[in-house]
Amino acid sequence: MSVPTTVLVLASPGQGHVNPLMILSQRLVEYGCNIIFVNTESIHNKVITSMGNQEGGFTEQSRIKLVSIPDGLGPDADRSNLGELLDSIMKSMPAKLEKLIEDLRLKDGVTLSCIVIDVVVAWALEIARKIGIKGVLFYPSSATALALQHSIPKLIEDGIIDSNGLPITQKTFQLSPSFPPMDTTCIWWAKTYPLLHGNEIFNQFVHLMQTVEPPEWWLCNSTPDLEPGALSYTPKLLPIGPLLRSYEDDKERSLGQFWEEDLSCINWLDQQPHASVVYLAFGSSTLFDNKQFAELALGLELANRPFLWVVRQDSDSDSDYNNKVSLPNEFKGNQGKIVKWAPQQKVLSHPAIACFVSHCGWNSTIEGLSNGVPFLCWPYFADQFLNKTYICDALKVGLGFDSDETGLISHEEIKDKVDKVLKDGNIRSRAHVLKEKLLNNLKDGGTSSENLNKFVKWLNE
Known part of the structure; x- marks a missing residue:
């Protein structure tokens, strides 16, 4: 009897990041995979609390196991400061993630086949390579947002943005002939939280694009008919969307929420x-x-x-x-x-x-x-x-x-x-x-369905 493929999924600490990765995890379970879903401790506690008295998702029979590692900040720290939080995660979590993987192997007898990594914590790709595990990136925003991110050097060279990522003038630009014209209000990293400095986030993105060696697979929650120009511009991006929750009944709550759903x-x-x-x-x-x-x-x-x-x-x-x-x-x-x-x-x-x-x-x-x-x-x-x-x-x-x-x-x-x-x-x-x-992308023969089939076949090789 073959041993099920076990995938570790690493989310960055945001509801919009945990949600699509949890749905992807549930899809992989349908293909027979086991999932170790890793959140930071503060997010893990929110997810557990939101389930109320419902035990679904946390029983021994479940194929999604929820675990956590500390983000490096103290219990009373303000985690709404995204720049500070990401900086702390980058400094403290790599060693803790490596230890978690080692403990899974030695204490629980779990051998991982692959790590699916939220792009915001893409540093984990290096850990996957170091210990000889397949690493996959997941991009939680649109393919168009990633295309803009990839184009930062070109946008600076063309005088659209300055070295801090901020628009220099209000003008229309086009990334390629396959893209519709965009104006500078689309430069999304310049519109970060009002409580944060935009260039903190921008510098994180620049660092990410310069230091991360692209993996073999880079998944996204989109479809070719939704973003044809962006997906042709970033050909390594594999669309597997739309990632939508499915429910057994009306009383079932969604796994991965930060607050309890009012049914x-x-x-x-x-x-x-x-x-x-x-x-x-x-x-x-x-x-x-x-x-x-x-x-x-x-x-x-x-x-x-x-x-x-x-x-x-x-x-x-x-x-x-x-x-x-x-x-x-x-x-x-x-x-x-x-x-x-x-x-x-x-x-x-x-x-x-x-x-x-x-x-x-x-x-x-x-x-x-x-x-x-x-x-x-x-x-x-x-x-x-x-x-x-x-x-x-x-x-x-x-x-x-x-x-x-x-x-x-x-x-x-x-x-x-x-x-x-x-x-x-x-x-x-x-x-x-x-x-x-x-x-139609989710039906048999649809683009996303075929892409997910190919991905799972690669996981099981």
Whole structure:
């Protein structure tokens, strides 16, 4: 009897990084693999807590084993400082990862066949090479974002960005003839967290591109019909998307979440008319000030439509990263439901959903597109601005919001855009056509299905 292939999956500490790697892990389990899923300790604890009383994913029978290693910061450190966190991880985690792999071999008798590595922690490729294990990179954002990252030297040479990665002028540029023209607002690393210095992140990317020797396999959550230009520009990138969660039943929670999903919203959606609900979710990092949060609430009230709104509660920390907002007194919210965290794939696939007000993180973008849902785009940082441009201008399946001279998106503007996107039959029609194209990739013979088959065959060699 053959021994199952065991794969170690190493995620960087972000919800948008853990999610697609967990879905990929579940796909590999379907192919007969065993998974050792490694998070930092702080993220591991969140994932365990979010499961509540549900034991799924943590039993001895499960083929996904969740383990953790320290990130090198103290228990009270502010992990919202991404530059500091990544620096600490790079200094302290390599030795700990090597020890974990050795302990798995000596104490548990586990021999790894491969390490699948989030590109943000690509230093782990060197550990894989050192101990003679196959190493694979996974890119959690769009292929277009990676193409831009690869083009940093060219962008500097062409006078598009300076040596700190910041746009020099507002202009349009083209990476290659196969790419649509882009403007400098697409340079996503210049739009990092408001609490961080952009060049910290930029320097990390430059270092990564200069020091990492490309592995044989580099996987991404995309499809050729979604990003043809970017995938031809970065031919080593292998699309295996869309990576979508599948559930056995409505009561099952998603493994890998940082907060417990409120499953009551599915019952609430069951009671709403077809294509009537405005769904709002802004991911794991977006912060609102009270004034903008109030305008959003009043905009929903003015739109006078059913809504499902995810309002994250980050009460586990006293840092500036907290989502400390309160609803205005005028807000009644009688037509809607507010939850702390939602099972997003279940929500977006529900027939009651009419549109998706989104921060445009790549996972949310893929989920919305794969369910044929029109977008209202509200990007917050980094590649979300690039994704918004793609959704609105290239794919034409959504609209953006216009802010006033103070940067505020007013409640009237919110109502206006909700009305516009719901009345636009062309947007909905294009969204449905794109959904079918994306899902065809997952069928037998589809590009992503074939790519994953090839990858698993290579794993088992």
